[in-house]
Amino acid sequence: MSGIEKNLVRGTILIVDDTPDNLNLLSSILLKAGYKVHPAPSSKLALRFIQSNLPDLILLDIMMSGMDGYEVCRLVKSSLKTQDIPIIFISALHEVLDKVKAFSLGGVDYIIKPFESQEVLARVENQLRLRRLSKELLEQNLRLTAELEERKRVEEALRQQKELLQTIFDHxxxxxxxxxxxxxxxxxxxxxxxxxxxxxxxxxxxxxxxxxxxxxxxxxxxxxxxxxxxxxxxxxxxxxxxxxxxxxxxxxxxxxxxxxxxxxxxITERKQAEEASVLEERNRMAREIHDTLAQAFTGIIVHLGAASRVIEEASEDAREHIQIVRDLARRGLTEARRSVEALRPQLLENGDLCSALKRLTMQMQSYSQARIICEVTGEVYPLGSDIETNLLRIGQEALTNAVKYADASEIRVEMIYEQTRCLLRIKDDGQGFDAESPSISNGYGLLGIRERARHIEAELTIRTHPGEGTEVVVLISDQ
The missing domain is CATH 3.30.450.20 (PAS domain)
Structure with a gap:
C-alpha cells in the first residue's frame, strides 16, 4: 500500500500546540504511523483550518497563550458543522478537576504530558476506530431511514392506487x-x-x-x-x-x-323478457291452433252430423264414409286441443290456476324475507287457457315486483271466484311508489301487466302511494 493510500485509510489528524517541540514530536509519531497530519501552532490557525478542512481527530493542548484549549473545544463543539469531530486533550495538567472540565466540554480522551508514543498511538487509533464506526453507523441509519421513507412512499402510493381502483370499481x-x-x-x-x-x-x-x-x-x-x-x-x-x-x-x-x-x-330482466317473448309466441300459436284447426274441425263435425241426418236413405257405404270422416275430425280436434294445452305455462301443466299460484308463492317464499300468503275464495272453476295463462303471468310479475322492490313484511295473493266474475289481487304492505311517474309507470313490468290485462279484456286497478304499500287487482267479468 502506498503512503497516500495509507493516509486516506488511517485518517486526518489536526495537532494544536503552541510549543514547537511538542508539535514536532507528535507530528513525527503520527506521520510514521501513516496518519495525515496538519500541525497548528496557535488556536487561531487551528480554527481557521477547521473551517475549510474537517479532520477526523483533533489533538488539543490545553495551556496555550491567548486562547486556551478549553475555549477552542467549546467553539468546535458549538458548531453543527464541527461538533462531531472527536477531541483528545494533551496537557501537563493532571488534576481531576482539569480532566472533568475537559470531558464536560466535549473531549473524548485525555493524555498527560510527558507522553509515550505508544500511548498516543493507542488512544488515537481507538478514537479513530470509534469515529469510523460512528460514521458507518450514521451512514447505515441514513440508508435505513431513506429505505424506510421509500417503503412508506411506495406503500402509500399502492394504497392510493388501490383506493383509486376501488373507487373506479365501485362506480x-x-x-x-x-x-x-x-x-x-x-x-x-x-x-x-x-x-x-x-x-x-x-x-x-x-x-x-x-x-x-x-x-x-x-x-x-x-x-x-x-x-x-x-x-x-x-x-x-x-x-x-x-x-x-x-x-x-x-x-x-x-x-x-x-x-x-x-x-x-x-341478466334477470333479459331472461324474463326472453321468457315473456316465448310465452307470447306460445300463446299466439295456441290462439292460431284454436282459431283455425280446432274451429275448423268443430265445423266439419257439425256439418257431417247435418249431412248424416239429410242422407239417412243413403247407402250403407256412404254412411260408413261419413262416420269415418267424423271420427277423423274428432281425433283432429282432440289433437288440436292437446297442442293448445301443451303450449300452456309449465306451472299450469299439472293443475289449475289456483294450484299454479300456490306453487309460485311457495317458490318465492324460499328466497324472500317477507311472509307470502296465498288464499283462494269461492268455488274454483276453469277460466279458459288464455285467461289463466295471462292471469298467472300477471300474478307472477306483480309478486316478483313486491319481493324485489317493495321491502314488505307481508305479501298477500288472493284468487276470488264469484258466479259472474273472478278477481286476482296481489297486495303488500311495503314502501309503495309514485304510479304517476312516467319512469315508474312503464317500469317494474307494469307495461306488460297492462298489456296482458287488455288482451284478456280484464279490468286492471293499481292502487299505490309512497309509504302505503301496493295493491294490484285484475277483474274478469262474465261476458
Whole structure:
C-alpha cells in the first residue's frame, strides 16, 4: 500500500500546540504511523483550518497563550458543522478537576504530558476506530431511514392506487372481481356486493365460489371459465346471500400473469323478457291452433252430423264414409286441443290456476324475507287457457315486483271466484311508489301487466302511494 493510500485509510489528524517541540514530536509519531497530519501552532490557525478542512481527530493542548484549549473545544463543539469531530486533550495538567472540565466540554480522551508514543498511538487509533464506526453507523441509519421513507412512499402510493381502483370499481354499473390463477377473489366492487350480498370484508374469510355455486359440478365449470379468461361471455345462475338464485353472465380477461378481472352482468330482466317473448309466441300459436284447426274441425263435425241426418236413405257405404270422416275430425280436434294445452305455462301443466299460484308463492317464499300468503275464495272453476295463462303471468310479475322492490313484511295473493266474475289481487304492505311517474309507470313490468290485462279484456286497478304499500287487482267479468 502506498503512503497516500495509507493516509486516506488511517485518517486526518489536526495537532494544536503552541510549543514547537511538542508539535514536532507528535507530528513525527503520527506521520510514521501513516496518519495525515496538519500541525497548528496557535488556536487561531487551528480554527481557521477547521473551517475549510474537517479532520477526523483533533489533538488539543490545553495551556496555550491567548486562547486556551478549553475555549477552542467549546467553539468546535458549538458548531453543527464541527461538533462531531472527536477531541483528545494533551496537557501537563493532571488534576481531576482539569480532566472533568475537559470531558464536560466535549473531549473524548485525555493524555498527560510527558507522553509515550505508544500511548498516543493507542488512544488515537481507538478514537479513530470509534469515529469510523460512528460514521458507518450514521451512514447505515441514513440508508435505513431513506429505505424506510421509500417503503412508506411506495406503500402509500399502492394504497392510493388501490383506493383509486376501488373507487373506479365501485362506480362501474356491472359486477367486477379481481382474482388470481387459483380462482381466489381479492377484490370486488359495490355492484357485486349489492347484487349478491357478499361484503368486501368477507372475501378473505369465506370461499366465495363455494357460496355462490353450491353444486360442485357447476363450480368446476365456473372455475374453468374463470381461469381460461378467454373474454367469452357465459351464463351462470348464482346463489345470493339471501339464498335465492339470479341469472348472470360473465366474461373474464387476464390483466397479467397473476391477475384476472371478471366482468359480470345481472341478466334477470333479459331472461324474463326472453321468457315473456316465448310465452307470447306460445300463446299466439295456441290462439292460431284454436282459431283455425280446432274451429275448423268443430265445423266439419257439425256439418257431417247435418249431412248424416239429410242422407239417412243413403247407402250403407256412404254412411260408413261419413262416420269415418267424423271420427277423423274428432281425433283432429282432440289433437288440436292437446297442442293448445301443451303450449300452456309449465306451472299450469299439472293443475289449475289456483294450484299454479300456490306453487309460485311457495317458490318465492324460499328466497324472500317477507311472509307470502296465498288464499283462494269461492268455488274454483276453469277460466279458459288464455285467461289463466295471462292471469298467472300477471300474478307472477306483480309478486316478483313486491319481493324485489317493495321491502314488505307481508305479501298477500288472493284468487276470488264469484258466479259472474273472478278477481286476482296481489297486495303488500311495503314502501309503495309514485304510479304517476312516467319512469315508474312503464317500469317494474307494469307495461306488460297492462298489456296482458287488455288482451284478456280484464279490468286492471293499481292502487299505490309512497309509504302505503301496493295493491294490484285484475277483474274478469262474465261476458
Amino acid at each position: 362501474i354499473p356491472v359486477m367486477l372481481t379481481l382474482y388470481d390463477n387459483e380462482g381466489r377473489i381479492h377484490l370486488v366492487n359495490r355492484e357485486f356486493k349489492r347484487l349478491l350480498g357478499i361484503y368486501r370484508e368477507e372475501i378473505h374469510q369465506i370461499d366465495i365460489l363455494e357460496d355462490l355455486f353450491p353444486d360442485p359440478k357447476i363450480r368446476a365449470l365456473v372455475l374453468e371459465h374463470m381461469i381460461a379468461a378467454t373474454g367469452r361471455w357465459q351464463d351462470f345462475k348464482i346463489r345470493t346471500g339471501l339464498g335465492h338464485y339470479i341469472d348472470t353472465s360473465w366474461a373474464n380477461i387476464r390483466l397479467n400473469n397473476d391477475t384476472i378481472i371478471g366482468i359480470g352482468q345481472d
